Amino acid sequence: MMLFRPGNEDEYPGTLNKELLFAHLHTKPSPHRMKRTVTLSLLLLFLHVAAYSQAHKVFGKVVNKQMEPLAFASVEVRELKSGVITKEDGTFELQLEQGKYEIIISMVGYLPMMVAIMVDKDHEQNFILADDETKNLSEVVIKAKVKDRAEEIIRKLISNKENILAASGPYSCNVYIKATQQDSAYRIKKTNQPGKQNNPGQETEAELARMAMAEISVKLDYASAQQFKEERIGVNKRGEVANLFYLSATEGNFNLYNNLIKAPSISQIPFISPVSYSGLMAYRFKTIKIERTGKQKIYTISIKPRQLSNATVEGEITISDSLWAILHCRFSLPVFHLPEYDFFEVEQQYDYVDTTAWMITRQKFTYYSKYGKGKKSGETVAVFKDFELNKKFSKGYFGNAVSITAQEAYEKDSLFWNKTRTEPLTNKEIKFIHYKDSIFNVTHSKAYLDSLDAATNRITWKNALFLGQTFNNHERERRWLLPPLVSVFQPFNFGGSRINLSMFYSKNFPSKKNISVIANASYGIRNNDLNGSVSFQRRYNPLNGGTYSFRVGKDFQYIYEGDAYINMLKRSNIYLNTSLGVGHTLGI
Known part of the structure; x- marks a missing residue:
């Protein structure tokens, strides 16, 4: 508020005298002004309420x-x-x-x-x-007057699963894995000639060529879902094995006694186990078969998902009513959570090991993927044996490495596999092994490798001018690569024409270690300047991909490499880069 003396209103421009102030206070406000005032008041009230109700x-x-x-x-x-x-x-x-x-x-x-x-x-x-150990789950079922005992049996299994999981404690075991795959797109067509039929037992060379197979021998140490480690004792791969599933025990944990079934290698979404309290709400259970073995009743119960969740499985589970333990199960995973598969089924066998704990002793995975008119079908069997239960591991035993493979694992002979193999080979698998081994023996013979070197090292005008010349020595496992002549003179380059020379050299050692060198030199004709670089890389640990490298060089670089072509040619987009780099990689 501004105060002023009467009669001196002119000294305070913009102020009101008493008469004007009296007139203003007694003037009836206009409807437009009242509407604006009410709106502003409501807005302030709304903001005040919203501040407290956020x-x-x-x-x-x-x-x-x-x-x-x-x-x-x-x-x-x-x-x-x-x-x-x-x-x-x-x-x-x-x-x-x-x-x-x-x-x-x-x-x-x-x-x-x-x-x-x-x-x-x-x-x-x-x-x-915390677990409610005093809750009598069976009473809940009786009060509900459920005729089918399927859910009651599942509840009793759930109440006993903590005892089952605790019985084994930390453990070690040996695992034999056999995985095979067949590409059906290359199967021979059925003959239409009368009197001739295709014999299913007589696989053609084309069918065998499109097979893949791997055998893995693993020593598995397991303490918890966060502490486990495997060592591959033997590895034998034939064909294109990249799409085979479960070549490592780290690819998934399908134990139904866990609350969640986790297989991150095929699905980022974990699946709710039917043997869990969450599973009681996620699944419908129905008894489909009852068998009696002595005094035991063996129940086979179907598992079907409700509409409550889509992260569920479907199949059946076999349970002993006196032991309250899983004997066998078979279930399929929902394909909409499996980006690479159109079908995926798991079958498990549980056995009582060392009269101590119920353990998975055999797992079988059956799967296929469709593409175009073809289908890749795969099957993997994992057999678990030689359990050491309630094992004590030293402190710090489980480090960052979860899977270790020594070079000796790839060099196991047939005597080792005949002793290790706990799952018999089928006739088709035997034929496939003979087929692949015969090809391997031919393609790794000295005469064949000498012929390849002779063809590769032959100097031709096409290689010398356009493709570049390679010199390979398979006995010493080294290779040289020289650039084609058309790349030596570069007439259209920054700063004028340049002469460019380069080479590549690599050397492999029997230990699977290797070294590689890349060098190039570039001479500018107009400015008489010399640029170039040298890169060196050495793989010192073939088992986990351990490598180190360094690079030193001086050459022209673009500031904005992704810019429009016309802008990349501008002088302001190019600079002379002098660099020194050191690198190291190590797989975990």
Whole structure:
């Protein structure tokens, strides 16, 4: 407020005298001004209310004491009498206004938990539920008056699974893996000639050429889902084995006693195990067969997903009603979560090992992928044996390396495989091995390799002028590569014409270590300048890809390599780069 003396209004321009002020206060406001004032007041009131009613995100994960995610657990806000259920990975999200709340987390088979939280910003809150050891699950089923005992049996299996998992403790075992694949696009067509039929047991050379097979012998050490390691004792690969599944025990854990079935090599989405409290809500169970063995009843129960989740499997499981343990199971994975497969099935055999623990002793994976008019079908069998249960591993035994393969593993002979092989070979697999071995013997004979060197090292005008000349020596395992003559003189280059010389050299050693050198020199005719570079790389550890390298050079470089072609030729886009680089790589 500005005060002024009467009669001196001119000294304070922009102020009102008392008469004008009195007139202003007693003047009736216009309707337009009143409307604008009301609108402004309502807007301020709305902003004031919104400031206090802004929702904050409360999110987190619900897990059990083994840190396994719990799907379909209830997360309820006590004050609001509402909440959400967790997703397949155990995560949840709530939208809450500022204030204090009590969050109640509950799930069948676990003790409920109540936690008070203060919400004034986005907040992460994780929960660990403890097992409810006093809950009598069978009584729940009886009260529900369920005629089919399938769900009751699954519940008893779930209540016993912690004992089953704990019985083995940390363990070691040997694993024999045999994986095969057939490309059906190259099968011979059926003959239409009368009196002639294709014999299924007589595979053609084309069919054998499109097969792939691998045999792996592994020593597996396992302490937990986060602590495990395998050592490949023997490796034998024939054909294109890149698409074969489960050549390593690290490619997936399909044990149904875990809450989640994880196979990151084929699906980023874990699948809910039917043998879990989350599975009770995610699946429908139905008894399809009952057998009696002595005093035991063996139940075969079908597993079908409900509409609650799509991260589920489908199949059947065989359970002993007195041991409450899995004897056998077979289930398929949903193909919409498998980018590379159109069908994928898992079959498992469980046995009582050393009268101590129920362990998976055999796994079989059957799968195929369609492409065009063809189909690649694969089958992998893994046999687990020689268990050492409740084994004590030294501190720090499980490091960063989860899979180790020594060079000797690739050099195992037929005597080793005849002793190691626990899964017999089929007639077709035997023919395939003989076929591939015969090709290997021919293509690795001295006469054949000498002929290849002679053809490669032959100097021709085509190689000398356009393709470049290679000199290879298979006995010393070294190779030289010289550029073609057309690349020596470069008339259109920055700063004028240049003469460019380069070479490549590589050397392999019996230990599978190698070295390689790349060198080039460029002389500018107009400016009499000399540029060039030398790169050196050495692989010192073939098992985990350990390499080191260095590079030194001086040459012209583009500032913006992805620019338009006309802009790349501008002087402002080119600079003379002097560099020194050192690199190191190591596989984990």
